[in-house]
Amino acid sequence: MSHDAPPRWLEKLLLQCLPVxxxxxxxxxxxEEYRQVQVPRLGPMRAxxxxxxxxxxxxxxxxxxxxxxxxxxxxISVLTALAGVWLAxxxxxxxxxxxxxxxxIAAYIVIQGLATVLFLVWHGHPILRFLVQAGAVSVVVxxxxxxxxxxxxAHFEGFVLIIGAALIVQGLMALVVVxxxxxxxxxxx
Amino acid sequence: MADLLGAFEQAVLLAIWNLAGQAYGRAILxxxxxxxxxxxxxxxxxxxxxxxEQKGLVTSRVETGTPVRSGRARRYYQLTAVGxxxxxxxxxxxxxxxRGAKWPLESxx
Numbered sequence: 132m133s134h135d136a137p138p139r140w141l142e143k144l145l146l147q148c149l150p151v152x153x154x155x156x157x158x159x160x161x162x163e164e165y166r167q168v169q170v171p172r173l174g175p176m177r178a179x180x181x182x183x184x185x186x187x188x189x190x191x192x193x194x195x196x197x198x199x200x201x202x203x204x205x206x207i208s209v210l211t212a213l214a215g216v217w218l219a220x221x222x223x224x225x226x227x228x229x230x231x232x233x234x235x236i237a238a239y240i241v242i243q244g245l246a247t248v249l250f251l252v253w254h255g256h257p258i259l260r261f262l263v264q265a266g267a268v269s270v271v272v273x274x275x276x277x278x279x280x281x282x283x284x285a286h287f288e289g290f291v292l293i294i295g296a297a298l299i300v301q302g303l304m305a306l307v308v309v310x311x312x313x314x315x316x317x318x319x320x
Numbered sequence: 321m322a323d324l325l326g327a328f329e330q331a332v333l334l335a336i337w338n339l340a341g342q343a344y345g346r347a348i349l350x351x352x353x354x355x356x357x358x359x360x361x362x363x364x365x366x367x368x369x370x371x372x373e374q375k376g377l378v379t380s381r382v383e384t385g386t387p388v389r390s391g392r393a394r395r396y397y398q399l400t401a402v403g404x405x406x407x408x409x410x411x412x413x414x415x416x417x418x419r420g421a422k423w424p425l426e427s428x429x
Contacts, residue, residue, distance in 0.1 A: 136390075148363075150370070157366055159385050159392025160345040166388055188363030 137165055137182040143252045145182075148189040148202040161185055204304045205251050211270075211301050212244025214294045236273070240298065243270050247305050260309060267305035274298030325410045331355040332368045333407050336378060336397050344394045345369070369397060377403035 136142070145161070146154050161182065169178035190206050219237035222230040243266040250256075250263045277295035281288055325333070335351025336343040343351075349365045372378045378397045385392040399407075 153366065155392045156382065156395035157345060159389035159394060163389040164346055185362045188361035192363030192367040
């Protein structure tokens with residue numbers, strides 16, 4: 132692995148979080164800092180962690196600044212995937228009746244979250260695009276049905292409501308972003 | 321008087337001012353961190369630059385990149401007259417606000 136540049140997947144993910152206008156200049160600034168300061172000072176491994184921290188700061192800025200729907204979608208997809216992992220682990224630990232089916236649903240949530248992030252990073256492979264679109268519709272339905280079920284249930288479970296709402300938002304945003312998707316970079320060297 | 325600038329916006333604008341023509345993203349980030357005497361997230365600085373440009377307080381131009389950045393362009397920022405005025409007004413407002421107060425303030429007993 133070359134230590135001359137951050138991992139390509141990290142760079143591609145970063146480009147997703149940046150407005151098109153600033154992709155070249157900001158990624159160039161970070162590459163310059165990475166090569167001239169961070170690698171000599173920290174070594175390649177910790178320099179990569181530094182780069183990851185910068186990426187997260189752009190995710191946060193893009194999400195809460197409201198200027199970049201791709202950043203928001205990346206963020207929410209990562210969160211729903213993590214929520215899916217947590218659900219699956221809990222189902223396996225608790226093993227309540229019907230846990231196998233719920234584990235499968237949790238796995239599906241993880242896969243859809245990761246597929247969306249993959250689409251945003253590698254962009255536009257037609258099969259991946261179709262899968263993300265179809266998955267987006269399904270997670271909207273899944274989220275809505277979870278919310279309806281929890282509202283009518285005897286025991287209210289807040290985390291189901293939150294995850295259901297997150298899935299609806301993720302699905303709707305994915306449909307908007309995928310339908311207007313553009314290549315993330317013309318500059319990744 | 322225009323809306324007052326936040327402390328972070330002032331730090332970014334002052335960094336651009338101090339860099340006098342050499343203000344590109346990475347240098348502004350360092351200048352902002354020096355002005356605030358703490359680490360500032362790169363994402364926050366670039367988002368602020370975007371917002372300041374939309375407000376007309378700064379302008380930017382793109383120049384060719386160097387080999388160390390794989391030829392990727394650099395975006396240089398510069399204060400506009402409106403930006404300089406906003407900075408001056410922010411400092412005046414702060415001074416006006418503190419006029420008459422004995423500094424440092426003492427905690428109530």
